[in-house]
Amino acid sequence: MAKEKEAILLCLDVGPSMDQAPSGHATCLESALDVITLLLQRKLFSESKDEVGLVLFGTQGTANHLSNDGYEHITEARPLGPVDLDLIQYIKTDVQPGPQAADFVDALVVSLDLLRGSSQGKKFTSLRLLLFSDLGGQFSDDNLEGFVNALKDLNVELNFIGPKFEGEDEESQDGRQDANQDDNGPSTSDGRKALTKPRQKEKTPQQRAGEALLKHIWNQVDGEKYSFSETLSLLSFFEKRAVKQTAWKANLEIGPNIQVPVCGYLKVKQSTQKSWKSTYIKGKGKEYTPKTIRSQHLNNDEETEVEKEEIIEGHRYGSDIIPISEEDKVNMGYKPPGKLMQVLGFAKQDSIKRHQQLGNSVYCFVADPSDQHGCVALSAIINALYETNSVAIVRRTYSARSNPRIACLVPHIKAKCESLLYIELPFMEDLRQYTFSSINANKKNQPSDEQLDAVDNLISSMDLMKANTNEDGEEEEALKPKLTFNPYYQRLCQCLMHRALNPIGALPALSPAIAECLQPPAALSVECSTCVDKITELFKLERVKKQEVASAESMWKDSDVNEAGPAAKKPRLDDAADTTDFSMAGMAKGAVTQVGTVDPVGDFNTMISQKDQDRFTQASDQMQNRIRQLVRDSFGSQFFSKAMDCLKTLRAASIQLHEPDLFNNFLRKLKDELKEIFKTDFWSQIISEKITLIDSSESNESTVPKAEAKKFLEETAEDEEVAPAEPVEDADDLLDMM
Amino acid sequence: MSNWGNWGTSFGYADGSGDEDEDGDAGYQTAFSTKDGLIFLVDCGESMFQKAEPDEDSHFQLCVKCARSVLTNKIISSDKDMLGVVLFGTEKNKNSGNFEHVYVLQDLDNPSAARILELESLLEDDYDFKANFGHNAGFSLSDALWTCSNMFSQSTQKIGHKRVLLFTNNDDPHANDLAAQRQAKTKAKDLHEIGIDIELMHLAQPGKDFDHSKFYQDIVFSPDDEDLGVLPDPAEKFEELLNRVRAKDHKKRSLGRLNFNLGQGLDLGVGVYNLVRQQTKPYPVKLYKKTNEQLKSKSRMFCEDTGELLMPTDIKKYQMYGGRNIVFEKEEITEMKNFGESGLVLMGFKPRSSLKRYFHIRPSQFLFPDESVVKGSTSLFSALLQRCLARDVVAICRFIPRKNSTPFFVALCAQEEELDEHNVQVTPPGFHLIYLPNSEDIRKLTLPEQPRANVDQIDKAKEVIKKLQFKFKSENFENPVLQTHYRNLEALALDRDKPEDIVDHTAPDFAMITKRAGDKIEEFKDLVFPDGYVPGAKQRKVGGDSSRAKPTVDVDMNQYAQQGKLGKLTVAVLKEFCSKNGLSTAGKKNDLIKTVSGHFGV
Structure with a gap:
């Protein structure tokens, strides 16, 4: 076709x-x-x-x-x-x-x-x-x-x-x-x-x-x-490549005597992005495709490589590994029954729990249109299932060599078309029996009526069925899966487009359109905020503070490391590193007096944490120079992330130690300097990371009002847009010449 | 021994394998990466060996069977876990502390074939326990617990979660010995303090109740997050006991703890769990044929054109669009996937009915409150759960499972706690997290309009359905592929002559279907199909037409074959020819050409 x-x-x-x-x-x-x-x-x-x-x-x-x-x-x-x-x-x-x-x-x-x-x-x-x-x-x-x-x-x-x-x-x-x-x-x-x-x-x-x-x-x-x-x-949204619908055909068997030819089409499946390919770029314009080779080695000192013929497969059985020869495999393996779809029986719809759906796709089955009698038979079955509120339990093998899965066929009747939805179900081995404690067993967890009411109000105020308004002014359901875009795909296309047109330079900031999709609908946020406040007031919630390692590094390391990682991830570290670094390595470090290039953040933190004397001004100066140097020496965006880490560390420390002016002056200067040395890419990163001047809300010492801090970045944002004007001028010249 | 066939019954599977995540990323930052340790502490008092009926199992046999079952299933689920078996109340002793009447049958180690065989030997009918171990009621439970504690502390391997399953049918072992009682209680408390859980697997003696309050209520310490509030009834049957052991034989592991944001500044902590996940046959390991030694796999990257060996940092990634390769650094690809902090953010609520069955792109997960992130989470979670149930709504959230993983929209479905008649939890309270598709994932299908059935036909179909109705439970369907695999392994490992047969429950029982609904099916067929109906008949008809044209095809075919032009014909024509002439239709086009050529002797 x-x-x-x-x-x-x-x-x-x-x-x-x-x-x-x-x-x-x-x-x-x-x-x-x-x-x-x-x-x-x-x-x-x-x-x-x-x-x-x-x-x-x-x-x-x-x-x-x-x-x-x-x-x-x-x-x-x-x-x-x-x-x-x-x-x-x-x-x-x-x-x-x-x-x-x-x-x-x-x-x-x-x-x-x-x-x-x-x-x-x-x-x-x-x-x-x-x-x-x-x-x-x-x-x-x-x-x-x-x-x-x-x-x-x-x-x-x-x-x-x-x-x-x-x-x-x-x-x-x-x-x-x-x-x-x-x-x-x-x-x-x-x-x-x-x-x-x-x-x-x-x-x-x-x-x-x-x-x-x-x-x-x-x-x-x-x-x-x-x-x-x-x-x-x-x-304004990128569209995915359309996939042609292809039918999976088989006979639906009910007992030994009924066979209805059916076609199955994929209805729901998570779409995948185009895969990333590897390339090796050597020098200018020379691109090669790297190849991966896998080899098997003995566990001896020489790591002798073993030829394919000398390898046999084995399976673990507890602490033993049982070798299995090709012969064993053929003789003992499970023999698939061939490509088929057979009804095992019928069950009530409510016995199929919504959360026990397995697999990663849903098929839609209709009768093979070339067989009119089959169509009538399937129509009878679909309607009968629908009217009795039942589903068919089937086993299906995708191809002659595939393993069987069990699944249910759910009747799905639309004005134009009657079909069966095919959804896979778990085997006994796929279920996990975990025992959880009874939430309400403990009286102190039992919410009061007042608390329940507050939650109730939240549910009412965040009704997504009325969150959108259509062109006729009617309320509509928001976040319909059919109308929500995959945010990552949109982001990927944004980045691909940006990189295609600007081969050097950092990734663009997340586009506001995508970011907006990830937040609760704006129409609801006003109404629900009072409910949220009420809940906050009624429930005693207390964020469990992680035991902070008092080494300066962790104090202003981006907090998301702590947030994302479960508390138990590094409990040992937290306990051991108590308040001071008593390790040999820590003692061997000696006094640090210079912010070096290898670990500027570490050096800086060590310097300012030395309690015997105040080295902040000195450290800050050195850090500033280090940032300048990193940006200047950076080829493309090579050192930008390192410089950005330094900048963040410096900013956090400046707030912490009440020295906002040093930082603010530096940032102002940096802004101009970056333009001079054509490193505006770094500026765009600063903008996207929202590294503003330290304003008065962050540090009492700061003389910069919040609005000004915000404006500071916005001004540069506009400058930024004018920046790539060079090629335009070229084109103008060309036109003049013509 | 009707239960014997049940030993393939598998238990919940731990998540340690790390292959859970389809994205291929490192997976959740698992809170526990260590192994579980489990000790079966079995009472060997004489009453444990009494049989109510001669052909029934004694309590002791039930316990050993359980242990054996756990061992075989650990092999499938988590073969890195450490297991041990300790008997108490024996005449003989064998333990590191030289305690009387405590016998360490199996020290803590990974499950193995030899251990399973050893347990099986205890189950043989003519096994003389008395001669081998003997009974002695003069034991001290304190010593037994101490032994377990020693076993854990002496283990060379690091054990994450430690648990003792105490099997007994005696509710008052130290009835007249207050000192021994006190000692046992103190010892139990000690164990609890160093993080060893003690679970009571109590059995009921015929005609006797098991009175918890007499003694054991001070011995048992369940972890806080598994406190059910009520105690299960004592077990009488193997299945009951096994069910209870099954629920306790491993630590439930959360995939991670997350923030659940309900709005500005309102956060609670939740743990994410997998309650259902497809269990697949494990990949084989590669062995050296001569020694059966396990091989190490290495992969290297090199550049074919220059012959250079490449480091991962040399590699950049690209996608091709519009005729150009658009190149990124690997870090940039990670950065693109970064949509901020991991966690759940509430977007709003929808009626449960808006959650269509076909909104399904991957198996669901389960949320349970976690106090270690935000204290007080449980009561807010509970309020949310209650109100969502009462108003029949689902919460729609944006979900970022971990840092640098792309966001999903999910629906949270509330579930109430349910206990069965023995007070064992069947469904836990919490939210099921259901992944919602995006517009890209839902395909627009164009389906043909088709003839419909009439009322009579539908009514007859209903009768068929009624006859073949059954109560569906996943627990009744073992995966025949997995079962075959492990029974084969078992047979090889335990030197059995042949693997035990399995019943493939996924195969339809035609005899049963015909017996129950045969006549209704015939009536249904009469209503919808004409006489002599053959499924997919239309295609057959087409075949019939071409069979009339057979001679011409034959002549052509011969000509083509002689001239070596068979390649010009389509596979369909070749196949048809082969099947008509009784030749093999196997293989690809080249094979077919060979077959046909052979037929004409070319």
Whole structure:
């Protein structure tokens, strides 16, 4: 079966009107580029076979195959081809606003011709033309009829993505209402909200005429129009590659006499990410694929390698290892019964406990459609199971050589389709019998009525069934598994994209969209916070403090080590290392007077913990220099993590010892210095780690208000965005030269 | 000896193996990485050897059977655990402290074939216990406990959890000896203080109650987190005793302790446990054929093109998209997976009915409060459990099992505690943690619309279902693959002639099905299938058509074969030809071509 394959030609207006926006708002060109980038990224990561081409209009130059016929300021930037990173990079960095408005109808004609030309001979299931424009330029409708006919002939879908059409925005300030509203494109509430801002300037007569023309075209051919913002929100999550459904076929046997041919399809299975491959990069541009070899060795001094022929397998039986020859294996092993699915009997649904489902997938079984009688038989069984609230217990072997599993078939009836869900069940060996104490046996754990009420209120206030609001203002269920994205996959794509476009430099910070998904819905948080406070007040909860090792290191080591690791992980260490390091190694260390490069954090901590004299200023100075040196000497981000550890240690110590000014001055200086030595990557890390100035809430000695500390990082964040401007300038120069 | 066949009965499996985690990461930071130590302390008083009926087992035999069963099952579940068997009330003595009437039958060590055989010999009908060990009621329980304590302390291996299972049917061993009673109590307390749990496995003598309050209530110290509040009834049967031993023969291990955040600043501590997990056949170890010596496996990485041996730090990782390799350092890949602190964060509540059965991507886990993280957790946990049960809701949480593992959304299902009629816990109180799929994990299926059954057909199907209804319990289904494997091993290890036969409970019992529902099944068939119906008949019909075209195929085939062009035909055609002509259809295309060529003598 041939896969769906679409040809998409992007037709992008880069004319002057696209580049205008009130300050602080995105221009139409920026929005269009964002939409295109997202669209391309989705194609890229879903490994789509679709091909995409790009035509720019409004460019200074002219470069298209119809230029001899007078189509000017139209540039064919990319012929039709599979989406690759070069195209995305081009969109991100090389598309510049042009000085000259161009005729959008002309551009569509050129694009359509290009689409026709380059799609010939390739098998596309559909063709699509996407127009990105604000329709600000002049146009002539001379070619219109021919164009519309060509659209019809080639069966091309024409979609328009731009600012909202006149009259669709009911909240627009002129309040005009268009009676002929024929908007059938999706419109979301947030799309509307976002659009009121750039739409503050009224549309020009030119734009209205353009819209009228597009409407005219749509009267004759299929087409959709979307606004920038609604497209953005639709595209903002990465999509996984679609998996083709394949059937597992067998006869469902009930007793020796009934056999119904059935097909099983995977319904639920945890999707896996593309696997990481290993590479060995030697010098510049030389990449090799490393190979792993495994060998078996005797346990002697020479570690003699043993040949394959001299190896025999064995199994542990307690402290003994029993060798098992190939012969034994064949003669004694379990003989699988062959590929089959057999009913053992029927059981009540409630005897299958929800938490005793095994396996990592759920299949959906339907009757083989080629056997009509089988379909009727299975339908009877499904309905009978449903009406008697029962499930079928089956054993199934996946293939002739697989081992049997036991499972249940649960009736699943939908309006369109009746099916059986196949869910694996545990064998006796898979269950673990643990005895837990009875929670309420101890009177002191028995919650009071007041406490129960408080928990009850929490449950009421955090009702996810009403946490979302849909476009009609109705309450909807939040966190539906069908609509939640895998946060890791989104994060992975974010990092892949970032690295592809910025080969050197650190990973980007977690995108806010992903971070938001991991928090309770904002709609609930206000209401529940009072309930949470009440519970905190009513229940006596006390975090068990870990016995802290008083070595300075552990005091400001990132606390998550303690949080994540169970207390019992290092009990010995905690006990032994009591308050002072009495070990030989500790004594042998002697007095540390320098923050070295090998273990700067350790040296620093040792220095400041020496109680005999105050060396903090000295240690702090040395630490600062060490950080500078690490960052300066770092090749790429090589030493950044070490430098970051130093910085964190320094900050924590500065708070602890009430010396915030030393740190704050240093951080201010560092900010400027990093720019000078082009190590802004380290800054982005500082921002993502949220290492701010020490503000007055953290240390009484600090003169920096909290807001200022926050702003300090934000300012740099903006600087940061301007930073990668170099290639842009190059492109400008090129254009000037042309 | 009807129970004899039950000795393959397995126990809960410990988590030490570390292969739990599909992600291949280091797994949870296990709180306990050490082995369990378990001593069977068996009363050998004469009443333990009395049989109510000549063909029944004596109490002593029950105990030894239990010990034997534990040994064989430890081999399957956790063969690193240390086990010992101590008899008391014997005439002879053998122990490091030279105590009277205490006999260390098996010192603490890993289970082994020899030990199992030794226990089996005690169970033989003609075994003369009296001649070999003798009885003496003049023992001191204090000495017996002391012996156990010595065994633990003298063990060369580090033992994490230490437990003594005390088997007796005498509720008042030192009835008239206050000094001995006091000594035993003090000794028991000593053991408790150095972290040795004593569990009482009491048996009831016929017609007599076992009165706990007489003596043993001061001897038994259960760990705090297993305190049931009520004591189980004394056991009379092997299964009952085994069930109780089973619940106690290993320390339950949490996969880790976590923070459960209910909102701003409101945290409680929970432990995560695996109550159900697929148990697979262990991987074989590699041995040197000549000496049966275990081999060490080494893996090295090298670069084929340059011949260099590579260090792990030389390797970078990449994924290919859009024609480019996007390269990362290994640390960066770890960092990408870092979504913050491990733990649970409450997102909100949903009715239990919103939790669909097919929301299933991996087996569930179990949560129980843990006071060692946050003191007072238990009572908040209990309140949450009670209210979730009462309102029939599940808590939806975001779950990061450990640092640098990617987040899941999970549903917490409340479960009430249940005890069986002997006051043994059947289901523990706590939350089941059910992993929810993401949109990427739920596939959109396009399924055909199909003909439906009518009411009569459905009613008949209901009758069939009714006839074949049974009460499903996983405990009744042993995994035939595992059982076969271990019985074979056992036979080899214990030098038996052949492994004991197993009953494959996963095979459908056709005779039983026909006996119970044969006529209903026939009636159902008459209602849904036409006469002479063959399942998947349509495909057969197609086959019938082509059989008419057989001569042409035959001629073609011969031609193809002669010209050596068989490779141009599809596997299906070749296979069909083979099966029609009674040739083997085994193997891949090349094999088929060979078969057909051979048929035509090419």
